Amino acid sequence: MIDQTNPFHILLIEDDDAVAQSLQDGLEREGFTVAWEPTGHEGIQYAREHNPHLIILDIRLPDGSGVDFCRQMRQLKLHQPILMLTVQRDEIDKVLGLEMGADDYMTKPYSLRELLSRLRALLRRAYGELSTINGGDILYVADLVLDRASGQVWRGNDLVNLTPIEFRLLTYFAQNRGQALSRRQILDAVWGYSAEVESDRTVNVHIRRLREKVEPDPDQPSIILTVPGIGYRFAG
Template sequence: MDGERILIVEDERAVARGLEYGLSKEGYQVLWADTGQLGLELARLRDPHLILLDIRLPDISGFDVCRQLRAEGHRQPILILTARDEEMDTVLGLELGADDYVVKPYKLRELIARIRALLRRAYGELTESRRGERLVFGDVEINLEELQVKRNRQVVYLTSTEFRLLHLLASHPNRPYTRAALIQAVWGYEGGIGSDRTVDVHIRHLREKIEEDPAKPRWIVTVHGIGYKFQR
């Protein structure tokens, strides 16, 4: 996919212009919003492939933007930009449906590497040979044709990253994955990029959405000292 649209929601003009310049050189179409409300409007009107979202905005917070977009069913990757002293806020961002976060100051090359990986995983990971596949376990069904998950015949809303994570685990039952392996396979990051916290929050989200009792998971279980596996 060429010329993907990236929406930057960032009120600091210098930061936004630097991102716009760097991303444009990489061939991306860049949209910029300097307020949360404008970010919501552009996301709805232009349907960007990925959103770079600052937490601290002059009107509504990045948390509110993320929450609203996910509530409206927008599934594109959201990458949060946060300052070092706000790093604990990233947990809330992930809880609200963000796919990952980057701490300022960041290296532009690392940020672009994350963007490329998220776009590749979000839009290019399903081949035609896999699109007719269905996985059923208990009262849960994964439908790759429709990129949809149902529980008790009711649609379960998942972000694109949550969907990929669940599909990977369910496709390889009883195989333990380290967090590093999940980061590489699901987020597409290599070379130590990525956070264990990001994986743990996404696993918790999946348990809350598909498990009968998230505190005592039947399907997505912890493998102590290693990571996680899908138990059949």
């Protein structure tokens, strides 16, 4: 699950412990959430389960070539940007990586500053204005990104199709995370002037539909929790 206090979730697939730890520390200092896997197979499994925003993939791994793993990711419909790392100066590695679906590459050794510049360019290209970090229009909810300016919600590369009411509900919960909210509070905040003609059952129905779209398991909610006798609480 993505840490909601950090905007972008990066998967690093690198078998060199020292290189991986240094890169992970540097990226986390810049505000990224970073997961590290030492092999290609573990990296693919992680990417399928957690859908990170971007993948940094070493071309030389103990269980195979990063080029082959890059191809496998694309075949599995993992569409997030892939930045490949190589110690080889031979153009063949770079060309193969790009042909197999990589978006960019860097040759070791590299500076963190240059790497950050490449990453941010890839994120802007992939997610547009979602890569502009600001506290007003972007909210991070578990592994979701809410763009209040456009009224859109994203999970990784996938747009989550919410109705306007569902979007306002999710935004209201995100702005009041941790608080137990009564159905009347929710009605007043989300429906506003029309709250007088709405009912508690309306809130329940819309929250059930919202859970079906945003919860990993709608039958066992982990994001929007029921508070008996009160209403709901957003865990996020």
